[in-house]
Amino acid sequence: MTSIKTENLTIFYPIFDSSSRSLKKAVVRAATGGKIANDAHGISVCAIDNISFSIGEGERVGLVGHNGSGKSTLLRAIAGVYAPTMGSMEVNGSIVSLLDLSLGMDNEFTGYENIFMRCVLMGIEKSEVKKHVDDIIEFSELGQYIRMPMRTYSTGMSLRLAFSICTTFPADIVLMDEWLSVGDADFSKKAENRLLEFINKSSILVLASHNPGQIEKICTRVIKMDHGHIIEDKMNNNLGK
Amino acid sequence: MKKSQSIIKNEITAIAKYFHMWSLLGWYDIKQRYRRSMIGPFWITISTGVMVGSIGLMFSTIFKSPVKEFLPYFAIGQITWLLLSAQLTDACAMFVQSQSIIKQVSLPLSVHVLRKLWYNIILFLHNFLIIIIVLIVFGNGFLWEYFLIIPAVILILILLFLLSVILGIICTRFRDITQIITVFLQLIYFFTPIFWMKKSLGSKQSWITDFNPFYHIIELVRSPLLGKAPDLYHWINLLIYIVLSAIITFFLIKRFRNRVAYWL
Incomplete structure (x- = not known):
């Protein structure tokens, strides 16, 4: 049974070469990108912030959102490259990325x-x-x-x-x-x-794209991300139209 | 707890399970390096041969020791050293070099380690030709002691594998360590009896070799090839290094295996 299941998935990237606070401020001010957190271990970017969803067999999922909204990080997390900082990610089935x-x-x-x-x-x-x-x-x-x-x-x-x-x-x-x-x-x-x-x-496709037309043509479900959150998760009613 | 055990199990079973992957990648690295060259990796044999031959002859004159004695001693020591230092240096950069792969496909780290180790084993085998030639020219014919290098090399490769995991993980997180290791290896080369003999040290200075892991490791390859079974304490030293590195490796894998991709 092929499936992808995440629960409270959170991913923090550590940023090692940004020691200066001004750089940090500059990044925060930028319109795009994930939230920047400053914890005891230095600066890290919160690329995925506490998201839960599950994808079952036969689903064609389109990930949309502006640059830096966490789409690629999510793809890499599904691929098993980035282990969850918090929460869980469970994938059953072989993956081709x-x-x-x-x-x-x-x-x-x-x-x-x-x-x-x-x-x-x-x-x-x-x-x-x-x-x-x-x-x-x-x-x-x-x-x-x-x-x-x-x-x-x-x-x-x-x-x-x-x-x-x-x-x-x-x-x-x-x-x-x-x-x-x-x-x-x-x-x-x-x-x-x-x-x-x-x-x-x-059995499952996860496609990150900036092209809404493409997503509407292919996907059965659209997940919209922003700053590491899922802000919308809906079925694609225009499929095949 | 269970999860970390399965991570370690994954890393170990990967050696067999991903054999087809790391052996091909390592071999392609060799092919890539010597592409468009007529004799390919035998250039490494030639360059090491020239170096061993010329320095061997020169130092045997400077140290006034007979060529027949000094050249095999130097050749074996130097070629073993090349394997050790090349693998340890490469280990520091290997995860950084493979980052495009690590960031796209989830693979056990051992695959990347074995790729590099395999690459260096192939180079070592090409260099080993020089040892064979030197032994044919200057040696005393076939000796049963030669077979002792088989367990020695196997143990050394296990040690190199473990050390590579350790260095790979640490150097990916702290990039400066790579530079420190390079400097350290350059330095330790002079403190290891490779182009000089242990007997030229006084008994007061013998700690220089006693506490030098590279001395014990090299001795395990060198002395059987020179016709003398290595002392037991060299074996014990090597086994201790393996156990210690295994403990550190397990700890690092358990604790930081999943962080490596984030550090790239």
């Missing part, structure tokens, strides 16, 4: 080597990668370039490769920071279909 598509890929390596490099960081065994490697190469449309170092690729080509790799192995929970769109017009149509198919294979 599409926060940085080209994680671990290196320009000096060939596209082929990078497929293995990228996959291993998603926890996929070599033998499993080998089964899908042709499919990845074919979808990326890199052809002979796959045997060339990635530094010879254009930005679009690298992204296409990373995208093809990341959308090959489905997981129960998909985390995404902004809807992915890659490549030129032709490719991006093809990519859109693949991404939708990939998400359909998953």
